[in-house]
Amino acid sequence: MDDDQSRRLLIIGGGAAGMSAASAARRLQADKEIVVLERGPNVSFVLCGLPYFVSGIVGHLESLIVYTPEYFRMERNIDVRTGCEVKRIDTGNSTVEFVDRATREKGAVSYGKLVIAAGAQPIVPGIPGLALRGVFALRSLEGGAVMKDFIARRPVRRAAIIGAGYIGLEMAESLKTAGAEVTMIEASDSVLPGSEPEIAALIEEELRRQGVELLKQQLALSLESNAEATVERVKTDSGEVAADMVLIAAGARPDAAIARETGIDVGETGGIVTDEAMRTSIPDIYAAGDCVEARHLLTGRPIFLPLGTTANKQGRVAGENACGGRAVFPGILGSLAFRLFDLEVARTGLSHDQAQAAGFAPISAIVRFPSRSQFYPNAETLTLKLVADRRSGRLLGAQMAGNDAVAKRIDVAATALHAKMTVSDLMHLDLAYAPPLGTVWEGIQLAAQELLRHPAAGS
Amino acid sequence: MDDDQSRRLLIIGGGAAGMSAASAARRLQADKEIVVLERGPNVSFVLCGLPYFVSGIVGHLESLIVYTPEYFRMERNIDVRTGCEVKRIDTGNSTVEFVDRATREKGAVSYGKLVIAAGAQPIVPGIPGLALRGVFALRSLEGGAVMKDFIARRPVRRAAIIGAGYIGLEMAESLKTAGAEVTMIEASDSVLPGSEPEIAALIEEELRRQGVELLKQQLALSLESNAEATVERVKTDSGEVAADMVLIAAGARPDAAIARETGIDVGETGGIVTDEAMRTSIPDIYAAGDCVEARHLLTGRPIFLPLGTTANKQGRVAGENACGGRAVFPGILGSLAFRLFDLEVARTGLSHDQAQAAGFAPISAIVRFPSRSQFYPNAETLTLKLVADRRSGRLLGAQMAGNDAVAKRIDVAATALHAKMTVSDLMHLDLAYAPPLGTVWEGIQLAAQELLRHPAAGS
Numbered sequence: 065m066d067d068d069q070s071r072r073l074l075i076i077g078g079g080a081a082g083m084s085a086a087s088a089a090r091r092l093q094a095d096k097e098i099v100v101l102e103r104g105p106n107v108s109f110v111l112c113g114l115p116y117f118v119s120g121i122v123g124h125l126e127s128l129i130v131y132t133p134e135y136f137r138m139e140r141n142i143d144v145r146t147g148c149e150v151k152r153i154d155t156g157n158s159t160v161e162f163v164d165r166a167t168r169e170k171g172a173v174s175y176g177k178l179v180i181a182a183g184a185q186p187i188v189p190g191i192p193g194l195a196l197r198g199v200f201a202l203r204s205l206e207g208g209a210v211m212k213d214f215i216a217r218r219p220v221r222r223a224a225i226i227g228a229g230y231i232g233l234e235m236a237e238s239l240k241t242a243g244a245e246v247t248m249i250e251a252s253d254s255v256l257p258g259s260e261p262e263i264a265a266l267i268e269e270e271l272r273r274q275g276v277e278l279l280k281q282q283l284a285l286s287l288e289s290n291a292e293a294t295v296e297r298v299k300t301d302s303g304e305v306a307a308d309m310v311l312i313a314a315g316a317r318p319d320a321a322i323a324r325e326t327g328i329d330v331g332e333t334g335g336i337v338t339d340e341a342m343r344t345s346i347p348d349i350y351a352a353g354d355c356v357e358a359r360h361l362l363t364g365r366p367i368f369l370p371l372g373t374t375a376n377k378q379g380r381v382a383g384e385n386a387c388g389g390r391a392v393f394p395g396i397l398g399s400l401a402f403r404l405f406d407l408e409v410a411r412t413g414l415s416h417d418q419a420q421a422a423g424f425a426p427i428s429a430i431v432r433f434p435s436r437s438q439f440y441p442n443a444e445t446l447t448l449k450l451v452a453d454r455r456s457g458r459l460l461g462a463q464m465a466g467n468d469a470v471a472k473r474i475d476v477a478a479t480a481l482h483a484k485m486t487v488s489d490l491m492h493l494d495l496a497y498a499p500p501l502g503t504v505w506e507g508i509q510l511a512a513q514e515l516l517r518h519p520a521a522g523s
Numbered sequence: 524m525d526d527d528q529s530r531r532l533l534i535i536g537g538g539a540a541g542m543s544a545a546s547a548a549r550r551l552q553a554d555k556e557i558v559v560l561e562r563g564p565n566v567s568f569v570l571c572g573l574p575y576f577v578s579g580i581v582g583h584l585e586s587l588i589v590y591t592p593e594y595f596r597m598e599r600n601i602d603v604r605t606g607c608e609v610k611r612i613d614t615g616n617s618t619v620e621f622v623d624r625a626t627r628e629k630g631a632v633s634y635g636k637l638v639i640a641a642g643a644q645p646i647v648p649g650i651p652g653l654a655l656r657g658v659f660a661l662r663s664l665e666g667g668a669v670m671k672d673f674i675a676r677r678p679v680r681r682a683a684i685i686g687a688g689y690i691g692l693e694m695a696e697s698l699k700t701a702g703a704e705v706t707m708i709e710a711s712d713s714v715l716p717g718s719e720p721e722i723a724a725l726i727e728e729e730l731r732r733q734g735v736e737l738l739k740q741q742l743a744l745s746l747e748s749n750a751e752a753t754v755e756r757v758k759t760d761s762g763e764v765a766a767d768m769v770l771i772a773a774g775a776r777p778d779a780a781i782a783r784e785t786g787i788d789v790g791e792t793g794g795i796v797t798d799e800a801m802r803t804s805i806p807d808i809y810a811a812g813d814c815v816e817a818r819h820l821l822t823g824r825p826i827f828l829p830l831g832t833t834a835n836k837q838g839r840v841a842g843e844n845a846c847g848g849r850a851v852f853p854g855i856l857g858s859l860a861f862r863l864f865d866l867e868v869a870r871t872g873l874s875h876d877q878a879q880a881a882g883f884a885p886i887s888a889i890v891r892f893p894s895r896s897q898f899y900p901n902a903e904t905l906t907l908k909l910v911a912d913r914r915s916g917r918l919l920g921a922q923m924a925g926n927d928a929v930a931k932r933i934d935v936a937a938t939a940l941h942a943k944m945t946v947s948d949l950m951h952l953d954l955a956y957a958p959p960l961g962t963v964w965e966g967i968q969l970a971a972q973e974l975l976r977h978p979a980a981g982s
Contacts, residue, residue, distance in 0.1 A: 483942030
């Protein structure tokens with residue numbers, strides 16, 4: 065192994081995880097050779113901003129690019145190569161083979177350490193009509209640009225969204241804001257998988273209030289076209305939905321193909337398996353971001369939940385450790401937030417049902433409380449469901465909806481979950497209060513009071 | 524000791540702490556005899572709402588009364604006696620002697636357990652002119668009503684506030700909103716004692732922006748009147764301030780007089796000493812709220828900080844334990860929040876200087892970050908200073924200012940302080956993120972990253 069090879073850090077994927085790894089490595093080692101191979105034309109992109117680009121709230125696609133390839137090359141001395149599709153990892157020779165998508169030329173780069181940050185792919189149901197014009201599945205900036213262009217060129221009067229997870233919900237707001245009538249088609253009996261029923265009910269109420277149609281327990285069977293091969297309607301198992309445009313928002317799966325072909329362990333979730341140091345099962349190869357599965361801090365079980373927050377943390381840990389660091393990524397709580405028109409929704413930890421399934425003995429309380437002192441004008445009503453373990457008294461999860469700092473309030477619960485706090489501990493929290501900013505007892509404490517009335521939860 | 528006496532719970536003071544104690548006791552024991560002696564005409568009042576009553580944001584003083592004496596009598600079977608001024612606690616006979624302020628009649632109530640929740644009194648500097656018309660010190664609902672009436676009856680064009688702590692600052696907004704030109708007179712060289720200089724600077728900037736004059740390092744020497752014995756100006760050690768009205772906001776001291784006379788231990792802060800169960804040094808006597816000193820959870824030292832959040836928690840603990848419960852109140856972090864016009868300010872834990880004084884080896888980082896994704900419109904810039912201990916890596920404190928969910932963001936730091944988290948732990952927090960609601964790395968994590976670059980803080 066020559067010197068160059070042993071020193072070079074190679075990263076597959078220039079998204080949040082890959083560029084976090086590259087930047088973390090550069091911070092630790094000023095002279096390390098760092099190469100990033102990215103399939104698309106951009107790196108360091110913020111896919112979670114796409115709904116706001118489609119709606120027009122964000123005017124320029126470039127706003128969703130934190131740093132350009134040029135910036136990384138010039139300012140951080142990171143050799144970013146866009147348009148490079150990785151074909152094979154040769155672990156025997158510590159080499160990655162790729163094809164330049166523009167020239168079709170093949171190339172190879174050797175590595176001392178490798179970080180796989182290949183991201184995720186949209187889950188697309190196997191139904192006819194996916195190739196029609198006007199059918200989209202958002203998983204890249206370029207895809208967002210094409211969709212925005214499609215909307216700009218013709219009046220999209222009716223949009224259908226297949227899937228009512230949080231991205232489907234964000235896109236419902238986005239497309240409605242862009243001027244379309246929106247119908248959501250959801251196969252299950254609830255929006256947002258993993259939601260407490262009381263929170264799901266508030267989401268559905270907000271959809272109704274904003275004039276978004278929600279069809280539950282309907283399965284999309286095919287996408288049908290007009291003469292111009294542009295989508296015209298969605299056929300479902302119980303009818304038809306007229307649509308000038310269809311967005312597939314049925315979730316994502318880890319892009320672990322290259323890892324699998326390399327013989328790297330892939331878990332039951334489909335994500336690459338790593339340890340806390342983000343090491344894969346093959347020496348010198350790390351993985352980070354949407355292509356890996358994480359450990360759930362409460363259940364200890366693997367979970368696949370592709371989020372930018374996790375990708376940034378994991379990338380950083382992988383990049384540091386690839387440079388001899390000793391960083392760890394302990395796992396996730398499933399924390400999540402999104403906005404749906406005038407409703408903020410956020411969660412952390414386990415729902416009542418998830419806690420039950422994980423072997424806990426869950427008890428839960430739901431409270432509705434004002435976002436500021438009751439005497440202070442314009443308080444919003446917030447709804448919080450708190451779940452705890454009856455046996456240990458430990459907090460297990462929180463879900464909240466409303467229109468005032470809901471995500472930040474959930475962060476308090478997330479921090480308490482990290483600290484393995486009990487419901488009693490929550491009552492002792494010295495939280496900051498002023499009449500225009502909150503209530504003397506915060507919602508989490510009001511819910512904790514409720515839970516403490518439950519026999520045996522006060523331990 | 525007869526049965527009635529051994530069972531009766533007597534509470535001195537009907538504010539937040541006293542009524543929390545009464546209500547907690549009632550929840551535990553449905554048939555307990557509970558008597559509350561309150562000096563004023565109301566109980567269960569929210570003094571922290573007074574600035575918003577004076578400004579007119581809250582229209583009716585009654586809005587600041589959570590429950591009336593009648594409510595407590597009828598709905599909770601709590602014998603609330605208003606207008607009763609306690610004169611003596613006879614510990615030998617377990618009896619409290621009082622005077623009815625209306626009739627001047629004396630009375631006495633025996634007790635099985637006693638909770639002292641006598642509240643606090645404003646600190647008033649010993650200067651001439653305090654008795655003039657137009658001079659106020661807010662520490663009761665009735666005082667607020669008199670002040671509001673004073674403002675309503677004449678045009679108050681110029682108001683002076685002596686003291687630039689958080690109540691002085693809230694009142695600056697209040698009086699400005701009510702139409703007055705406001706001058707604040709502060710003896711020290713900074714607003715808001717205990718503030719980090721970077722946060723104090725933002726407060727001063729907001730005062731300037733809103734046209735409130737701030738005089739620092741000026742000592743009020745006397746209040747001067749016109750012919751009608753109404754205040755006309757404040758003389759200071761370096762000049763004069765014209766003022767139709769003067770508010771003394773120089774802080775508060777615990778109302779521990781009755782405790783001291785009873786021989787109950789009073790600490791160096793002037794507050795009643797209690798243990799974690801809110802027991803005083805004399806058997807069967809508890810104390811709670813603004814009349815007691817609390818333990819600071821980080822320094823272990825006594826601290827006097829009269830806040831509604833603490834009063835509610837302590838009252839609840841005292842009430843439960845007076846009924847045989849085993850609740851504890853471990854202490855406080857000094858968490859605090861207030862709003863000053865368009866600026867939210869919040870803090871928890873120790874400032875850099877306080878940490879130094881307490882024997883820690885503080886390091887600190889200051890970060891300015893957007894309240895939402897940079898690409899999302901209308902992000903506010905928030906400023907956060909984070910303090911940690913160099914030796915242990917432990918978080919010690921956080922102060923923040925800005926205009927988006929600052930108090931709730933500080934609550935995350937407060938929760939981390941309760942859990943004794945290190946700066947490294949903060950980096951692992953799985954916080955909820957969406958572009959309109961926050962940033963991928965929350966401010967506390969950005970500041971933690973800064974601190975981790977400091978040698979030896981990464982432990």
